[in-house]
Amino acid sequence: MFDVAIIGAGIVGSAIARQLSKYDLKTVVLEKGVEVCQGTTKANSAIVHGGFDAKEGTLKAKLNVLGCKMYPSICEELSVEYKNNGSLVLAFNENDMEHIHELYERGLKNGVNEIEIIDGEKVKEIEPNVNEEVIGALWCKSSGIVCPFNFNIALMENAITNGVELKLESEVLNIKRIEEENYFKIKTNKENIKSKYIINAAGVYSDKINNLIGGNEFYIIPRKGEYKILDKSEGRKASHTLFTSPTEKGKGVLVTQTVHGNLLVGPNAQVVEKDDITTSKSGLKKITDGGRKSISNIDFSKTITSFAGVRATPNTGDFMIFKSKVAKGFINVAGIESPGLASAPAIALYVEDLLKEVMNEDNEELELNKKFNPIRPKNKPFMEMSLVDQKEILSKDKRYKTIICRCENITEGEIVDAINRPCGARTVDGVKRRVRPGMGRCQGGFCGPKVVEIIARELNIAPEEVLKDYENSKMLVGKVKEVRGETVEI
Numbered sequence: 001m002f003d004v005a006i007i008g009a010g011i012v013g014s015a016i017a018r019q020l021s022k023y024d025l026k027t028v029v030l031e032k033g034v035e036v037c038q039g040t041t042k043a044n045s046a047i048v049h050g051g052f053d054a055k056e057g058t059l060k061a062k063l064n065v066l067g068c069k070m071y072p073s074i075c076e077e078l079s080v081e082y083k084n085n086g087s088l089v090l091a092f093n094e095n096d097m098e099h100i101h102e103l104y105e106r107g108l109k110n111g112v113n114e115i116e117i118i119d120g121e122k123v124k125e126i127e128p129n130v131n132e133e134v135i136g137a138l139w140c141k142s143s144g145i146v147c148p149f150n151f152n153i154a155l156m157e158n159a160i161t162n163g164v165e166l167k168l169e170s171e172v173l174n175i176k177r178i179e180e181e182n183y184f185k186i187k188t189n190k191e192n193i194k195s196k197y198i199i200n201a202a203g204v205y206s207d208k209i210n211n212l213i214g215g216n217e218f219y220i221i222p223r224k225g226e227y228k229i230l231d232k233s234e235g236r237k238a239s240h241t242l243f244t245s246p247t248e249k250g251k252g253v254l255v256t257q258t259v260h261g262n263l264l265v266g267p268n269a270q271v272v273e274k275d276d277i278t279t280s281k282s283g284l285k286k287i288t289d290g291g292r293k294s295i296s297n298i299d300f301s302k303t304i305t306s307f308a309g310v311r312a313t314p315n316t317g318d319f320m321i322f323k324s325k326v327a328k329g330f331i332n333v334a335g336i337e338s339p340g341l342a343s344a345p346a347i348a349l350y351v352e353d354l355l356k357e358v359m360n361e362d363n364e365e366l367e368l369n370k371k372f373n374p375i376r377p378k379n380k381p382f383m384e385m386s387l388v389d390q391k392e393i394l395s396k397d398k399r400y401k402t403i404i405c406r407c408e409n410i411t412e413g414e415i416v417d418a419i420n421r422p423c424g425a426r427t428v429d430g431v432k433r434r435v436r437p438g439m440g441r442c443q444g445g446f447c448g449p450k451v452v453e454i455i456a457r458e459l460n461i462a463p464e465e466v467l468k469d470y471e472n473s474k475m476l477v478g479k480v481k482e483v484r485g486e487t488v489e490i
């Protein structure tokens with residue numbers, strides 16, 4: 001019997017898992033994906049918002065502001081890339097200026113202190129490539145950018161190191177509350193699991209999971225956002241995150257540098273089916289036009305790839321984080337659209353308090369995990385190590401000598417480490433998200449086959465079994481011909 005079962009291993013489920021690993025609890029995370037970070041967390045703007053956008057008094061506002069404050073230290077503990085680059089909401093006319101003043105006032109009410117309104121000249125001084133028609137901006141100095149994949153993975157890795165169990169490819173199909181014995185029976189595609197408490201962090205599917213216990217307090221309206229990611233040569237064009245005035249559809253198309261130095265432009269907003277992450281010509285045109293509003297000379301011929309993510313927009317307008325009234329011991333952490341990434345560390349604290357409340361009702365208390373260690377050791381890129389560190393690691397492992405990804409300068413040693421760490425990579429995209437082979441200009445054209453070979457070797461599976469990302473995404477279909485006695489695979 002588990003004490004807590006968390007459904008979903010995106011940023012929210014993983015942040016909660018890590019928070020609960022501070023306590024002496026038997027916690028399991030059930031994730032239907034082949035890996036962690038396969039839902040919305042893998043495809044978003046990666047902005048740690050300051051917290052001036054959400055309406056005052058909402059959970060979004062409260063948890064965003066606190067989450068933003070927590071980011072620098074939690075990323076330090078977990079060795080995750082985070083940069084406090086600040087953001088600008090740009091104004092191009094008097095109407096925009098009015099919006100900016102509203103956001104400023106709202107920011108102050110929400111407790112965001114590091115904000116100020118600046119004029120067009122100042123904007124151009126701190127962001128030289130900005131569209132010269134800018135007349136002013138709201139400057140938020142506390143906001144930042146993060147690597148959402150590594151943050152998600154690091155949270156789960158640290159949770160596992162501290163005793164949490166992660167069950168991958170485990171889709172929750174049904175939940176039954178066994179009232180007389182005070183626990184839940186959870187049916188997955190693999191097994192039945194018993195748990196005293198359940199935390200529903202299933203992203204766009206959080207309404208379906210809540211419906212399994214007969215809750216119908218909210219539903220999710222999936223809203224897709226498309227992006228273009230550009231070469232690092234374009235990344236230099238923006239140092240702050242550049243927003244235009246928000247609309248009722250959201251914060252609009254932004255332009256930002258990523259923590260790795262690429263340029264990210266997007267998203268739009270479109271109601272779709274839950275799993276629709278396709279991109280379209282018309283959608284991407286909106287991104288291009290929207291991005292040029294902030295920086296007119298973006299060279300979109302330097303686009304590396306495009307992608308889309310789906311917001312778990314709740315019909316209620318605010319995060320739906322609450323103890324279920326229909327099933328005692330069931331906590332919803334649902335409707336976590338933007339600013340869910342920025343809020344995740346604070347959401348975990350909020351859920352910890354809710355769990356304490358439900359446990360109190362059972363006359364139970366949380367006890368500390370005396371072995372809890374908040375630190376996740378670095379997996380620093382080989383090329384960023386000092387010469388001394390490079391020599392040391394090479395003396396122990398020669399695989400750091402072989403460059404596998406030429407575009408991003410990634411060695412075999414780093415890829416092997418990414419696979420063999422706790423919560424290690426299981427797929428080609430999983431390796432890509434952890435250590436970046438495939439993120440370069442050639443998009444894995446050169447390094448992809450080598451990565452497949454390494455995954456097959458390390459996981460002791462046939463190359464044909466290696467997946468790109470999801471289940472059924474095999475990359476090799478069989479052997480086609482023999483070249484000088486060697487079999488060539490496709």
Ligand SMILES: Cc1cc2nc3c(=O)[nH]c(=O)nc-3n(C[C@H](O)[C@H](O)[C@H](O)COP(=O)(O)OP(=O)(O)OC[C@H]3O[C@@H](n4cnc5c(N)ncnc54)[C@H](O)[C@@H]3O)c2cc1C
Nearest residue numbers: 008010012032039040041044045047172203225340341342
């Ligand atoms: C276009 C876009 C831009 C965004 N930009 C930002 C931003 O810049 N800043 C910000 O703060 N926020 C942003 N967000 C919001 C942020 O990405 C989300 O709030 C956050 O990623 C949600 O995380 P999650 O863990 O709730 O969901 P997910 O990452 O989707 O995780 C849910 C997990 O549950 C699993 N699951 C579902 N059903 C089941 C089941 N039955 N059994 C087992 N597992 C299941 C899924 O496989 C998935 O892994 C953006 C979102 C989008 C779409």
Ligand SMILES: O=P(O)(O)OC[C@H](O)CO
Nearest residue numbers: 045250251252254267338
């Ligand atoms: O478009 P929104 O409002 O959902 O926001 C998404 C990101 O946080 C900013 O791009």
Ligand code: FES
Nearest residue numbers: 405406407440442
């Ligand atoms: S060699 Fe790896 S992305 Fe080009």
